[in-house]
Amino acid sequence: MSGLFQLAPPEASAHAAQVDHIFLGFLALTVLLTAPVFVLLIYYAAKYRQGRPADRTHAPSRGPLIETSWAVIPFLLAIGFFVWGTFLFFQGSRAPLDALTINVVGKQWMWKFEHPGGQREIDALHVPTGRPVRLVMTSQDVIHSLYLPALRLKQDVLPGRYTSLWFNADRPGVYAIRCAEFCGFDHSVMGGRFIVMRPEAYARWLAQAGTDGSLADQGFKLFRAHGCSGCHSDQSTRRAPALAGLYGRATPLEDGRIVTADDQYLRDSILYPARDVAAGYAPIMPTFAGQLSEAEVLRLVAYLKSLGPKEPAQ
Ligand code: HEC
Numbered sequence: 621m622s623g624l625f626q627l628a629p630p631e632a633s634a635h636a637a638q639v640d641h642i643f644l645g646f647l648a649l650t651v652l653l654t655a656p657v658f659v660l661l662i663y664y665a666a667k668y669r670q671g672r673p674a675d676r677t678h679a680p681s682r683g684p685l686i687e688t689s690w691a692v693i694p695f696l697l698a699i700g701f702f703v704w705g706t707f708l709f710f711q712g713s714r715a716p717l718d719a720l721t722i723n724v725v726g727k728q729w730m731w732k733f734e735h736p737g738g739q740r741e742i743d744a745l746h747v748p749t750g751r752p753v754r755l756v757m758t759s760q761d762v763i764h765s766l767y768l769p770a771l772r773l774k775q776d777v778l779p780g781r782y783t784s785l786w787f788n789a790d791r792p793g794v795y796a797i798r799c800a801e802f803c804g805f806d807h808s809v810m811g812g813r814f815i816v817m818r819p820e821a822y823a824r825w826l827a828q829a830g831t832d833g834s835l836a837d838q839g840f841k842l843f844r845a846h847g848c849s850g851c852h853s854d855q856s857t858r859r860a861p862a863l864a865g866l867y868g869r870a871t872p873l874e875d876g877r878i879v880t881a882d883d884q885y886l887r888d889s890i891l892y893p894a895r896d897v898a899a900g901y902a903p904i905m906p907t908f909a910g911q912l913s914e915a916e917v918l919r920l921v922a923y924l925k926s927l928g929p930k931e932p933a934q
Protein backbone atom coordinates (compact mmCIF):
# COMPACT_ATOMS: atom_id res chain seq x y z
CA MET A 621 0.00 0.00 0.00
CA SER A 622 1.44 3.34 -0.96
CA GLY A 623 0.65 6.63 -2.60
CA LEU A 624 -1.42 9.58 -1.58
CA PHE A 625 -4.12 7.61 0.18
CA GLN A 626 -1.84 5.40 2.15
CA LEU A 627 -3.98 3.81 4.84
CA ALA A 628 -1.27 1.97 6.76
CA PRO A 629 2.42 2.74 7.41
CA PRO A 630 4.91 1.00 5.09
CA GLU A 631 5.78 -2.62 5.82
CA ALA A 632 9.41 -3.27 6.72
CA SER A 633 9.20 -6.98 7.50
CA ALA A 634 7.44 -10.16 6.42
CA HIS A 635 5.76 -10.20 9.83
CA ALA A 636 4.29 -6.75 9.16
CA ALA A 637 2.84 -8.00 5.86
CA GLN A 638 1.30 -10.98 7.69
CA VAL A 639 -0.25 -8.70 10.29
CA ASP A 640 -1.78 -6.61 7.51
CA HIS A 641 -3.13 -9.72 5.80
CA ILE A 642 -4.75 -10.94 8.96
CA PHE A 643 -6.20 -7.48 9.63
CA LEU A 644 -7.63 -7.04 6.13
CA GLY A 645 -8.80 -10.66 6.01
CA PHE A 646 -10.64 -10.34 9.29
CA LEU A 647 -12.13 -7.03 8.19
CA ALA A 648 -13.38 -8.70 4.99
CA LEU A 649 -14.87 -11.58 6.98
CA THR A 650 -16.64 -9.18 9.32
CA VAL A 651 -18.09 -7.24 6.39
CA LEU A 652 -19.12 -10.50 4.71
CA LEU A 653 -20.98 -11.62 7.81
CA THR A 654 -22.63 -8.34 8.77
CA ALA A 655 -23.47 -6.87 5.36
CA PRO A 656 -26.20 -9.47 4.54
CA VAL A 657 -27.86 -8.78 7.90
CA PHE A 658 -28.13 -5.07 7.16
CA VAL A 659 -29.15 -5.56 3.53
CA LEU A 660 -31.96 -7.93 4.52
CA LEU A 661 -32.95 -5.69 7.41
CA ILE A 662 -33.47 -2.76 5.08
CA TYR A 663 -35.09 -4.91 2.41
CA TYR A 664 -37.68 -6.35 4.79
CA ALA A 665 -38.28 -3.06 6.51
CA ALA A 666 -39.25 -1.66 3.12
CA LYS A 667 -41.19 -4.73 2.08
CA TYR A 668 -43.33 -4.95 5.21
CA ARG A 669 -43.66 -1.27 5.93
CA GLN A 670 -47.00 -0.01 7.16
CA GLY A 671 -49.70 0.16 4.54
CA ARG A 672 -47.92 -2.09 2.08
CA PRO A 673 -50.09 -4.95 0.82
CA ALA A 674 -47.64 -7.79 1.66
CA ASP A 675 -48.33 -11.36 2.71
CA ARG A 676 -48.14 -11.34 6.50
CA THR A 677 -49.42 -14.85 7.25
CA HIS A 678 -45.97 -16.01 8.36
CA ALA A 679 -46.26 -19.73 7.61
CA PRO A 680 -43.89 -21.70 9.88
CA SER A 681 -40.89 -23.07 8.03
CA ARG A 682 -37.90 -25.01 9.33
CA GLY A 683 -34.58 -25.72 7.66
CA PRO A 684 -32.18 -27.47 10.04
CA LEU A 685 -29.43 -27.35 7.45
CA ILE A 686 -29.61 -23.61 7.00
CA GLU A 687 -30.02 -22.99 10.73
CA THR A 688 -26.90 -24.94 11.67
CA SER A 689 -24.81 -23.77 8.75
CA TRP A 690 -25.27 -20.08 9.46
CA ALA A 691 -23.79 -20.69 12.90
CA VAL A 692 -21.15 -23.29 12.04
CA ILE A 693 -19.61 -21.72 8.94
CA PRO A 694 -18.90 -18.28 10.48
CA PHE A 695 -17.63 -20.06 13.58
CA LEU A 696 -15.12 -22.09 11.58
CA LEU A 697 -14.03 -19.02 9.62
CA ALA A 698 -13.49 -17.07 12.84
CA ILE A 699 -11.57 -20.00 14.38
CA GLY A 700 -9.37 -20.02 11.27
CA PHE A 701 -8.35 -16.43 12.02
CA PHE A 702 -7.84 -17.33 15.66
CA VAL A 703 -5.40 -20.11 14.71
CA TRP A 704 -3.60 -17.85 12.26
CA GLY A 705 -3.35 -15.08 14.87
CA THR A 706 -2.11 -17.45 17.56
CA PHE A 707 0.54 -18.77 15.21
CA LEU A 708 1.73 -15.21 14.47
CA PHE A 709 1.71 -14.36 18.16
CA PHE A 710 3.89 -17.33 19.07
CA GLN A 711 6.23 -16.60 16.24
CA GLY A 712 6.51 -13.04 17.51
CA SER A 713 7.13 -13.98 21.12
CA ARG A 714 10.12 -16.29 20.67
CA ALA A 715 13.30 -14.72 19.39
CA PRO A 716 15.71 -17.01 17.53
CA LEU A 717 18.80 -17.79 19.60
CA ASP A 718 21.19 -16.15 17.16
CA ALA A 719 19.35 -12.81 17.30
CA LEU A 720 21.40 -9.63 17.55
CA THR A 721 20.57 -8.19 20.98
CA ILE A 722 20.18 -4.44 21.30
CA ASN A 723 19.46 -2.82 24.66
CA VAL A 724 16.80 -0.16 24.95
CA VAL A 725 16.22 2.26 27.80
CA GLY A 726 13.21 4.55 27.68
CA LYS A 727 13.15 7.74 29.72
CA GLN A 728 11.26 10.98 29.72
CA TRP A 729 11.38 11.72 26.78
CA MET A 730 13.83 9.80 24.70
CA TRP A 731 14.80 6.36 23.52
CA LYS A 732 18.37 5.18 24.14
CA PHE A 733 19.79 2.23 22.24
CA GLU A 734 23.02 0.31 22.80
CA HIS A 735 24.44 -2.14 20.30
CA PRO A 736 26.49 -5.18 21.43
CA GLY A 737 29.68 -3.49 20.26
CA GLY A 738 28.95 -0.58 22.62
CA GLN A 739 27.71 1.88 19.98
CA ARG A 740 25.09 4.16 21.50
CA GLU A 741 22.39 6.21 19.89
CA ILE A 742 19.48 8.34 21.02
CA ASP A 743 16.15 8.55 19.21
CA ALA A 744 17.55 6.58 16.29
CA LEU A 745 17.96 2.85 15.83
CA HIS A 746 20.08 1.36 13.05
CA VAL A 747 19.54 -2.32 12.27
CA PRO A 748 20.68 -4.64 9.47
CA THR A 749 18.30 -6.36 7.09
CA GLY A 750 17.89 -10.12 6.99
CA ARG A 751 18.95 -10.76 10.55
CA PRO A 752 16.79 -11.33 13.61
CA VAL A 753 17.15 -8.48 16.08
CA ARG A 754 16.05 -8.76 19.69
CA LEU A 755 15.40 -5.66 21.77
CA VAL A 756 15.78 -5.99 25.53
CA MET A 757 13.99 -3.00 26.99
CA THR A 758 13.48 -1.26 30.27
CA SER A 759 12.53 2.17 31.53
CA GLN A 760 14.49 4.58 33.67
CA ASP A 761 11.32 6.26 34.97
CA VAL A 762 7.67 5.70 34.02
CA ILE A 763 5.93 3.24 31.69
CA HIS A 764 6.65 3.86 28.02
CA SER A 765 5.81 1.74 25.00
CA LEU A 766 8.11 1.22 22.06
CA TYR A 767 6.11 1.37 18.88
CA LEU A 768 7.58 0.52 15.49
CA PRO A 769 4.67 1.02 13.08
CA ALA A 770 6.58 -0.29 10.05
CA LEU A 771 7.03 -3.61 11.83
CA ARG A 772 3.50 -3.64 13.31
CA LEU A 773 5.16 -4.12 16.69
CA LYS A 774 4.52 -2.44 20.01
CA GLN A 775 5.63 -3.43 23.47
CA ASP A 776 5.32 -1.76 26.84
CA VAL A 777 8.61 -0.69 28.40
CA LEU A 778 8.40 -0.91 32.18
CA PRO A 779 10.51 0.41 35.02
CA GLY A 780 12.04 -2.46 37.00
CA ARG A 781 11.43 -5.09 34.35
CA TYR A 782 12.89 -6.31 31.10
CA THR A 783 10.50 -6.78 28.22
CA SER A 784 11.57 -7.79 24.76
CA LEU A 785 10.61 -7.67 21.12
CA TRP A 786 12.14 -9.29 18.11
CA PHE A 787 11.89 -8.75 14.38
CA ASN A 788 13.58 -9.47 11.11
CA ALA A 789 13.39 -6.34 8.97
CA ASP A 790 13.88 -6.95 5.26
CA ARG A 791 13.19 -3.65 3.55
CA PRO A 792 15.88 -0.94 3.86
CA GLY A 793 14.47 2.47 4.63
CA VAL A 794 13.88 5.07 7.28
CA TYR A 795 10.80 4.50 9.40
CA ALA A 796 9.27 5.93 12.56
CA ILE A 797 9.79 5.12 16.22
CA ARG A 798 7.13 6.29 18.63
CA CYS A 799 6.16 6.07 22.24
CA ALA A 800 2.67 4.61 22.48
CA GLU A 801 2.05 5.06 26.20
CA PHE A 802 1.19 8.47 27.60
CA CYS A 803 4.26 9.23 29.68
CA GLY A 804 4.14 12.90 30.58
CA PHE A 805 4.55 16.39 29.17
CA ASP A 806 6.57 15.64 26.04
CA HIS A 807 5.06 12.24 25.28
CA SER A 808 3.81 13.44 21.92
CA VAL A 809 7.32 14.18 20.66
CA MET A 810 8.97 11.09 22.14
CA GLY A 811 10.14 9.10 19.16
CA GLY A 812 12.78 8.88 16.52
CA ARG A 813 13.99 7.24 13.36
CA PHE A 814 14.19 3.52 12.72
CA ILE A 815 16.81 2.93 10.06
CA VAL A 816 16.93 -0.42 8.30
CA MET A 817 20.16 -0.88 6.33
CA ARG A 818 21.82 -3.56 4.24
CA PRO A 819 24.34 -5.56 6.32
CA GLU A 820 27.37 -3.86 4.66
CA ALA A 821 25.93 -0.42 5.36
CA TYR A 822 25.15 -1.41 8.95
CA ALA A 823 28.73 -2.65 9.41
CA ARG A 824 30.03 0.69 8.08
CA TRP A 825 27.68 2.56 10.38
CA LEU A 826 28.89 0.53 13.39
CA ALA A 827 32.51 1.21 12.47
CA GLN A 828 32.05 4.98 12.28
CA ALA A 829 29.69 5.26 15.27
CA GLY A 830 32.53 4.99 17.76
CA THR A 831 32.45 3.14 21.04
CA ASP A 832 34.15 2.86 24.43
CA GLY A 833 34.48 -0.88 23.91
CA SER A 834 31.88 -3.61 23.60
CA LEU A 835 29.02 -3.68 26.08
CA ALA A 836 30.61 -6.65 27.83
CA ASP A 837 33.93 -4.75 28.14
CA GLN A 838 32.15 -1.70 29.52
CA GLY A 839 30.33 -4.03 31.90
CA PHE A 840 33.63 -5.49 33.04
CA LYS A 841 34.93 -1.96 33.83
CA LEU A 842 31.83 -1.32 35.94
CA PHE A 843 32.32 -4.71 37.58
CA ARG A 844 35.75 -3.57 38.75
CA ALA A 845 34.80 0.03 39.52
CA HIS A 846 31.88 -0.93 41.75
CA GLY A 847 33.81 -3.52 43.70
CA CYS A 848 31.93 -6.57 42.43
CA SER A 849 35.23 -8.25 41.69
CA GLY A 850 36.20 -7.78 45.34
CA CYS A 851 33.73 -10.49 46.29
CA HIS A 852 33.07 -12.35 43.03
CA SER A 853 36.56 -13.45 42.17
CA ASP A 854 38.64 -16.51 42.87
CA GLN A 855 41.06 -14.49 44.97
CA SER A 856 38.35 -13.02 47.18
CA THR A 857 38.36 -13.96 50.84
CA ARG A 858 34.60 -13.44 51.06
CA ARG A 859 32.33 -16.24 50.05
CA ALA A 860 30.37 -15.24 46.96
CA PRO A 861 29.16 -17.38 44.05
CA ALA A 862 31.26 -17.64 40.91
CA LEU A 863 29.48 -15.83 38.10
CA ALA A 864 31.06 -17.62 35.14
CA GLY A 865 28.55 -19.85 33.39
CA LEU A 866 25.69 -18.51 35.52
CA TYR A 867 23.66 -17.11 32.62
CA GLY A 868 20.95 -19.46 31.49
CA ARG A 869 21.54 -21.95 34.28
CA ALA A 870 18.90 -23.24 36.71
CA THR A 871 19.96 -21.63 39.98
CA PRO A 872 18.90 -22.93 43.40
CA LEU A 873 17.96 -20.24 45.91
CA GLU A 874 18.27 -20.22 49.69
CA ASP A 875 14.47 -20.43 50.10
CA GLY A 876 14.25 -23.63 48.06
CA ARG A 877 13.06 -22.17 44.75
CA ILE A 878 14.98 -22.90 41.56
CA VAL A 879 15.04 -20.08 39.01
CA THR A 880 16.57 -19.64 35.58
CA ALA A 881 19.32 -17.06 35.59
CA ASP A 882 17.98 -14.93 32.74
CA ASP A 883 18.51 -11.22 32.11
CA GLN A 884 15.87 -10.25 34.64
CA TYR A 885 17.40 -12.48 37.32
CA LEU A 886 20.85 -10.95 36.82
CA ARG A 887 19.40 -7.45 37.02
CA ASP A 888 17.47 -8.17 40.19
CA SER A 889 20.47 -9.91 41.77
CA ILE A 890 22.45 -6.69 41.33
CA LEU A 891 19.78 -4.21 42.40
CA TYR A 892 17.92 -6.28 45.00
CA PRO A 893 20.33 -9.00 46.18
CA ALA A 894 18.26 -9.79 49.28
CA ARG A 895 15.26 -10.79 47.17
CA ASP A 896 16.77 -13.92 45.58
CA VAL A 897 19.65 -15.15 47.71
CA ALA A 898 21.70 -17.91 46.08
CA ALA A 899 21.55 -21.21 48.00
CA GLY A 900 24.41 -21.73 50.42
CA TYR A 901 25.45 -18.06 50.67
CA ALA A 902 24.94 -15.40 53.29
CA PRO A 903 22.97 -12.32 52.20
CA ILE A 904 25.98 -10.01 52.44
CA MET A 905 25.85 -8.49 48.96
CA PRO A 906 25.00 -4.77 49.18
CA THR A 907 22.24 -3.37 46.98
CA PHE A 908 23.28 -1.28 43.99
CA ALA A 909 19.84 0.27 43.52
CA GLY A 910 20.22 4.01 43.06
CA GLN A 911 23.93 3.71 42.23
CA LEU A 912 23.67 2.24 38.77
CA SER A 913 21.54 3.52 35.90
CA GLU A 914 19.49 1.01 33.92
CA ALA A 915 21.94 1.39 31.05
CA GLU A 916 24.82 0.51 33.38
CA VAL A 917 22.97 -2.51 34.74
CA LEU A 918 22.39 -3.66 31.16
CA ARG A 919 26.14 -3.39 30.53
CA LEU A 920 26.88 -5.43 33.65
CA VAL A 921 24.36 -7.99 32.50
CA ALA A 922 26.07 -8.07 29.09
CA TYR A 923 29.36 -8.75 30.85
CA LEU A 924 27.88 -11.54 32.99
CA LYS A 925 26.30 -13.03 29.87
CA SER A 926 29.65 -12.99 28.11
CA LEU A 927 30.94 -15.29 30.89
CA GLY A 928 28.14 -17.78 30.40
CA PRO A 929 27.82 -20.05 27.42
CA LYS A 930 24.10 -20.31 27.02
CA GLU A 931 21.03 -18.27 26.10
CA PRO A 932 18.15 -19.14 28.44
CA ALA A 933 14.91 -20.51 27.10
CA GLN A 934 12.39 -17.68 27.04
C1 HEC B 1 30.21 -7.80 49.63
C2 HEC B 1 30.45 -8.79 48.62
C3 HEC B 1 29.72 -8.63 47.28
C4 HEC B 1 29.77 -7.57 46.40
C5 HEC B 1 30.52 -6.25 46.54
C6 HEC B 1 28.97 -7.95 45.28
N1 HEC B 1 28.41 -9.19 45.48
FE1 HEC B 1 27.20 -10.19 44.21
N2 HEC B 1 26.88 -11.61 45.60
C7 HEC B 1 27.54 -11.71 46.82
C8 HEC B 1 27.01 -12.85 47.55
C9 HEC B 1 27.45 -13.30 48.93
C10 HEC B 1 26.04 -13.44 46.73
C11 HEC B 1 25.16 -14.67 47.04
C12 HEC B 1 24.02 -14.27 47.92
C13 HEC B 1 22.95 -13.54 47.12
O1 HEC B 1 22.47 -14.07 46.12
O2 HEC B 1 22.61 -12.41 47.53
C14 HEC B 1 25.99 -12.64 45.51
C15 HEC B 1 25.14 -12.89 44.42
C16 HEC B 1 25.26 -12.28 43.19
C17 HEC B 1 24.57 -12.72 42.01
C18 HEC B 1 23.63 -13.89 41.90
C19 HEC B 1 24.51 -15.14 41.78
C20 HEC B 1 23.77 -16.45 41.76
O3 HEC B 1 24.48 -17.49 41.68
O4 HEC B 1 22.56 -16.49 41.86
C21 HEC B 1 24.95 -11.86 41.00
C22 HEC B 1 24.50 -11.91 39.55
C23 HEC B 1 25.86 -10.90 41.56
N3 HEC B 1 26.03 -11.18 42.90
C24 HEC B 1 26.44 -9.87 40.86
C25 HEC B 1 27.16 -8.86 41.47
C26 HEC B 1 27.56 -7.64 40.79
C27 HEC B 1 27.33 -7.33 39.32
C28 HEC B 1 28.19 -6.86 41.73
C29 HEC B 1 28.72 -5.44 41.55
C30 HEC B 1 27.80 -4.45 41.03
C31 HEC B 1 28.20 -7.61 42.97
N4 HEC B 1 27.56 -8.80 42.79
C32 HEC B 1 28.77 -7.16 44.15
C33 HEC B 1 28.51 -10.85 47.28
C34 HEC B 1 28.85 -9.63 46.69
Ligand SMILES: [Cu+2]
Pocket residue numbers: 726729763764765799800801802803807810
Ligand atom coordinates in the same frame (compact mmCIF):
# COMPACT_ATOMS: atom_id res chain seq x y z
CU1 LIG C 1 7.19 7.58 26.56
